Amino acid sequence: MRAGLDARIVVVRGRDIAMEAEKAAADGVIVAAGGDGTVSAVADVAVRTGATLGVLPLGTFNHFARDTGIPLDLTEAASIIRQGTIRTVDAGELNGRIFVNNASLGIYPRLVWERRAEQRRGRDKWSAFSIALAKTWWSYRTLTMRMVLDGVPLVRRSPFLFIGNGEYHAEGIDLGARPSLEAGRLSAYVAPECGRAELLAMPLRALAGRLSAGATFEAFTAREIIVEPSHSRIGLALDGEIVVAQPPLHCRIRARALRVLAPSCEAAG
Numbered sequence: 001m002r003a004g005l006d007a008r009i010v011v012v013r014g015r016d017i018a019m020e021a022e023k024a025a026a027d028g029v030i031v032a033a034g035g036d037g038t039v040s041a042v043a044d045v046a047v048r049t050g051a052t053l054g055v056l057p058l059g060t061f062n063h064f065a066r067d068t069g070i071p072l073d074l075t076e077a078a079s080i081i082r083q084g085t086i087r088t089v090d091a092g093e094l095n096g097r098i099f100v101n102n103a104s105l106g107i108y109p110r111l112v113w114e115r116r117a118e119q120r121r122g123r124d125k126w127s128a129f130s131i132a133l134a135k136t137w138w139s140y141r142t143l144t145m146r147m148v149l150d151g152v153p154l155v156r157r158s159p160f161l162f163i164g165n166g167e168y169h170a171e172g173i174d175l176g177a178r179p180s181l182e183a184g185r186l187s188a189y190v191a192p193e194c195g196r197a198e199l200l201a202m203p204l205r206a207l208a209g210r211l212s213a214g215a216t217f218e219a220f221t222a223r224e225i226i227v228e229p230s231h232s233r234i235g236l237a238l239d240g241e242i243v244v245a246q247p248p249l250h251c252r253i254r255a256r257a258l259r260v261l262a263p264s265c266e267a268a269g
Contacts, residue, residue, distance in 0.1 A: 021045035028052060029261070031081060035059020036101055040239035043258055044098035047091055052259040054081040061240075064100045067166075067178045068262040081261045088256040089181040092165035094238065095250055099165060100258070101239045103251065105229065106143050106160030109237040111136045116242075144230040149188065149222040156218070158190035163225060163251055184255040188220040225251040 012020045021042045024030045031054035032042035039055055043064075046053040056077050057065035064070075068089065071077050092099045114132035123131065142157045164187040166178040227249040236243050 017041045018045055022049070025049040025051040029054060029081075031056060033058055036061060036063050036239050037241045039064050040098065040100050040241070043091060043100050046259065047098050047254060047257050050259070052086055052261060054261040056081075067101075067181055068260060070262050080263060084261060085264055086259050087262045087264065089258050089260055089262075090165055090184060090256060091254045091258045092163070092186060093252050093254050094163075094236070095245055097238065097243075098254070098258075099239045102162060102164045102168075102237075103239075103249075104160060104162045104237045105227075105234055105249075106158065107136055107140070108160055108162070109235040109242055110139070112237055112240070113235065113242055145190075146228040147188070148224075148226040149220055150224055156190050156192050158192050159194050160191065161227065162189040163187070163227075164189075165253070167219075167221060182256065184253055185221045185223060186225055186251060186253050188222065188225055190218050192218065223253050227251070 010020050010024075017038060018041055021030050022045050025045055029052045030042050030046055032039045033056035036059055038059070039053075043053055045051065055065050055068075055070050056074055057070060057072050058074075062072060065072065065077070068087070070080055092103065094103050111132050114135045115128045118128035118131050119125070140159065142159050143161070144155070144157050145161055146153070146155050164178070166181050166183055167185065167187040168189075169177050169179070228247050229249075231247070233244055233246055234249075236245050
């Protein structure tokens with residue numbers, strides 16, 4: 001490689017990612033070349049084995065790379081791996097599975113599922129998104145969720161629950177970004193007063209950097225969150241990948257549990 005790395009490259013997909021990552025963990029460093037879903041799957045192995053994670057961002061959004069300050073240019077990202085600066089950052093855990101960005105239930109997993117179904121039918125990205133948004137809006141419903149946040153119980157009805165590894169900016173130019181991955185807290189967001197009109201406008205406002213305009217969000221932080229939705233099985237989006245889980249959903253923060261090759265906090269800031 002131009003960055004001067006001596007690496008063994010393995011092309012894998014789906015369930016084989018974890019298996020190959022476990023083999024690579026024996027060398028002490030695992031590099032995930034892909035999007036957030038790939039990074040999440042490899043990070044799960046890295047946390048369990050104590051290996052160090054390197055990231056070559058090849059996805060659409062690359063949220064984890066952006067929030068850790070890893071360059072999106074592949075040559076520059078490879079140079080970060082070669083330099084070998086290790087940061088320890090937080091990871092979230094849901095029912096034993098590690099996530100590096102967020103987990104959500106409700107309308108977002110449904111939107112992702114519908115979009116992918118339309119893309120499999122041959123639709124382009126934006127047509128698939130538009131059709132998926134219309135189908136999600138048509139089947140709109142709220143979830144009743146019993147939650148316990150650090151031992152404090154509460155009940156909410158909302159079209160979604162968003163749980164983040166760290167706190168997220170909800171509006172403005174840094175929409176969707178996290179100021180820190182070392183705060184040792186999960187964040188949780190619900191919109192109990194969100195109706196059909198706001199549901200339809202929410203993705204457009206997010207693109208415009210005005211997600212909170214017109215919407216009433218409730219935000220919480222905790223080290224541990226237990227969720228019992230009003231369904232015996234529920235679809236989740238875990239770092240953008242759709243999974244089916246059986247409640248209760250037990251989320252906790254794994255503070256400084258993930259070793260990652262990234263710029264230092266000062267350099268990333």
